[in-house]
Amino acid sequence: MTQTQATQTTQVERTTQARQAPPQRVLVTGATGTVGRRVVAELLARGHAVRALTRDAAKAGLPAEVEVVQGDLTDPDTLIPALKDVTGLHLITFGGPYFAPLETGPRILDLAREAGVCRVTVLHGGGPTLLEDAVRATADIDWTILMPVEFMANALEWAPGIVASDEVREPFVTRLSAMVHESDIGAVAAVALTEPGHAGQEYVITGPDLLTVQDKVRTIAQARGRRITLTELTEDQAVAQWRASGHPEEVVAFLLEAYGNTPEVGRTVVDTVEKVTGRPARTFTQWATEHAEAFTTQPA
Numbered sequence: 001m002t003q004t005q006a007t008q009t010t011q012v013e014r015t016t017q018a019r020q021a022p023p024q025r026v027l028v029t030g031a032t033g034t035v036g037r038r039v040v041a042e043l044l045a046r047g048h049a050v051r052a053l054t055r056d057a058a059k060a061g062l063p064a065e066v067e068v069v070q071g072d073l074t075d076p077d078t079l080i081p082a083l084k085d086v087t088g089l090h091l092i093t094f095g096g097p098y099f100a101p102l103e104t105g106p107r108i109l110d111l112a113r114e115a116g117v118c119r120v121t122v123l124h125g126g127g128p129t130l131l132e133d134a135v136r137a138t139a140d141i142d143w144t145i146l147m148p149v150e151f152m153a154n155a156l157e158w159a160p161g162i163v164a165s166d167e168v169r170e171p172f173v174t175r176l177s178a179m180v181h182e183s184d185i186g187a188v189a190a191v192a193l194t195e196p197g198h199a200g201q202e203y204v205i206t207g208p209d210l211l212t213v214q215d216k217v218r219t220i221a222q223a224r225g226r227r228i229t230l231t232e233l234t235e236d237q238a239v240a241q242w243r244a245s246g247h248p249e250e251v252v253a254f255l256l257e258a259y260g261n262t263p264e265v266g267r268t269v270v271d272t273v274e275k276v277t278g279r280p281a282r283t284f285t286q287w288a289t290e291h292a293e294a295f296t297t298q299p300a
Contacts, residue, residue, distance in 0.1 A: 025049040026193050027082055027117075029073055030092035032060055034153050035123055038186025039090050039193075040066060046190055053082050055097070072096065076107040083115035088193035093125035093132055101125070105134030113141060119199075121146055121189045142199035144192040149206050149266045150179040152287040155216055162220070162295045167229045171238035172259045173213040176267040178206035181282035184273045191276050203272050204265060208281040216284060223288035224295045235260070 026043050030036040031052035040062060043050045051067045054060045060068045071078035073095035083089070089112050095102045102108075108131070112120065122135050124147040135143045158168045185205055192198040211219075214230060221228040233241065235256065242252045258266070273281035 023047050023049060024087045024194050025051060025085055026088035026090065027051045027053060027079075027086045028090045029053045030090075030123065031062065031066075031068075033092070034151060034182050035148075035185050035189075036090070036092070037062070038183045039189045040186075042183070042186040042190035043193070046194065048190075048194055051082060051086065053079070073102055073108065074100075074104060076104045076111055079108065079111055080115075083111055083117065086115060086117055088119045088121075089117050090189055090193060091120060091122045091131065091135070093122065093129040101129050102131045105129075105131030109134050109138055109141070113138075117141060119193050120144070121192050123185075123189075124148070142196075144189075144198045144200075145202040146185060146189055146192075147202060147204045147265075148180050148185045149204070150177045151185075152179050152181050152207065152284055154179070155220065155288075156291065156294055158217075158220070159294045162224075162228055163298055166227065167231060168213070168217050169231045169233055169237075169241065170213050171233045171235055173230060173232045175259055175262050176210045176212060177262065178210055178267055178269045179216075179284065180205050180207045180273075181284075181287050184277075184281050187277045188273060198276070203276065204270050205272050206268070206270050206281070208269060208273075208283055210267060210269060211284055219284050219288045220292075220295055223285070223292040225292075226296070 026048055028036055028039050028043070028050060031040055032054055040050050040052060044063065044065060049067070051069055052060060052062055053069055053071045055070065055072050057068045057070045062068055069082045071082050073079070073092070091108070093102055094100060095104075119142045120135060120138070121144045122132055124132065124145055132145065135145070161167050161169060184207070188203055188205055192201070192203075217228050217230045239252055239256070242255060247255070273279075
């Protein structure tokens, strides 16, 4: 059997196992966010029941088959009814209207344990957090930490400039990124929440390619069928642009470091998506094709 045939066989086996696995009910927090919506979609696609936690159920905008419940991670007791009959729990590390780091991790984990939750995934917040520490210290619930690199969805920040003037204005245009499709983050989460074998794992999640800003702009131009001009900014120009966009100083400092000195983990391709889900990671070409309209049409 060739390596290609073996990979195809593994993919078929994984798909069959996923379809044969008994349906489970999973509570997804942060369900209206970029990744949360993809976790919801992947769980539904695999035949599982999804309960979505949000601070404002009326504005969730989730599929009709999702059970939307109101609650707030900064007030853990609001999760008690949401955790009933749940086997899996997807967590984020920030909460409240201002996305402050959660200090309620131990209480959330106690409630999950009392409710009989078997598996927990946590979307890594970019640094140490009390919630993530609490999860790692849990010995009686299978936990998995999801550590994605740059989201492909970040390219949507360029959409207004592209639509208005066919231009992208960025610094450090040769920087490398192993950026990941947000649906692949959701897929890894869905598997870890519903299948055995992922306990105690910290999964770095990347796309299949290393891309420069030039590569990304060229790919978006091809997807929309119209040329885009890439203008490279100096650091001072970039800082001025970010401040003008309303970014606070700590975000400006983070962007300068992340873009000007991208850590090795952010520019190293790993095969987590294929190992966990049984299929290759989605490419930026796929992402750009899916979102081409965002780069051609003024928002309503």
